[in-house]
Amino acid sequence: MVDRNNSRLSIVKQCKLLGVSRSSYYFERKGESEENLRITRVIDEIFMDYPWYGSRRMTLYLQHLGYCINRKRVQRLMRKIGVVAIVPRPGTSKNHPHHKVYPYLLRGLEINRPNQVWCADITYLPLSKGFMYLVAIMDWQSRKILSWKISNSLETDFCVQALKEAISVYGPPEIFNTDQGCQFTSDEFTSVLKSHDIKISMDGKGRWMDNVFIERFWRSLKYECVYINEFHGGNALKKGLRKWINYYNEFRLHAALNDKTPDEVYRQTLNVAA
Structure with missing residues (x-):
């Protein structure tokens, strides 16, 4: 039989060593609700047609379609799928401050063959x-x-x-x-x-x-x-x-x-x- 008191004590020691709270040890991340997944899909569809829409215009458009939603929620869902208004471009890929960035080499280049x-x-x-x-x-x-x-x-x-x-x-x-x-x-x-x-x-x-x-x-x-x-x-x-x-x-x-x-x-x- 498992000694629950010893088990709890072991968990407390592990949390102290790792520098995390006991609550975070037991935390299980939940997925998005079905409603949020549905709204996220709609946001992606809208963005395909109107890639210049930021969170403010996206919120207004969703509300016009009948969704009861605020801008904060729209911002979170847009970040989730990497959608940002056309300036800057769609941001599914986020830059890293310590990674090297290379120059753009295609400006003025004639591209006329495969594998070029x-x-x-x-x-x-x-x-x-x-x-x-x-x-x-x-x-x-x-x-x-x-x-x-x-x-x-x-x-x-x-x-x-x-x-x-x-x-x-x-x-x-x-x-x-x-x-x-x-x-x-x-x-x-x-x-x-x-x-x-x-x-x-x-x-x-x-x-x-x-x-x-x-x-x-x-x-x-x-x-x-x-x-x-x-x-x-x-x-x-x-x-x-x-x-x-x-x-x-x-x-x-x-x-x-x-x-x-x-x-x-x-x-x-x-x-x-x-």
């Missing part, structure tokens, strides 16, 4: 109960999605995995462009780039347009795949994303690519360059 420039970004994706994050790596010239990973947190690991996968399949690009988020400025991520002699480029602070092609990809993905489906978990989301991204790469015609698919442009231009 890759870019990456992270976005929030709603589920029926909860949400996940998606990172995608895109070839700038062809708009082809080279790799992607989902995660239930904003740790760096899933970004590094996507990067390594893309390089292993397609070889290293000449330049890799991202925002200044801590995932992309981390030593874990940049060390992979440096080990392949890839030049590192980063958007200017508040310059969401510097990575505009992948921003447009997020919009298409959410409207054509995520919002019209009710994914109930990570496995269902992963299956749905795989199907839609394959369609995007292989069958979706792009006016900006002379009505060709990203796969066609990537292969054709690569063959010409070879």
Whole structure:
């Protein structure tokens, strides 16, 4: 039989050694309520149409739609999913004060071949109960999605995995462009780039347009795949994303690519360059 008094005494000693209160030892974090998850999804949908909305205008818009909600709650939910008005840009990736930031190398550069420039970004994706994050790596010239990973947190690991996968399949690009988020400025991520002699480029602070092609990809993905489906978990989301991204790469015609698919442009231009 367990001696509860000794057990409690042990817990008290552990808390003192760790410098935490007993209440925090027993604390279990609760997930968001179903109502907050529903509102969060609506906020994300609104932001896709009106990316210049800050918390004040977002609150007014939600109230106009019939939601009983105050600005403080809207601010918290927007922070939760990394949504910030267009200046500065959507902030799913937060910068880190001690990570090195690299200059933007694409200004005035003619990008005319595959694997010349890759870019990456992270976005929030709603589920029926909860949400996940998606990172995608895109070839700038062809708009082809080279790799992607989902995660239930904003740790760096899933970004590094996507990067390594893309390089292993397609070889290293000449330049890799991202925002200044801590995932992309981390030593874990940049060390992979440096080990392949890839030049590192980063958007200017508040310059969401510097990575505009992948921003447009997020919009298409959410409207054509995520919002019209009710994914109930990570496995269902992963299956749905795989199907839609394959369609995007292989069958979706792009006016900006002379009505060709990203796969066609990537292969054709690569063959010409070879």
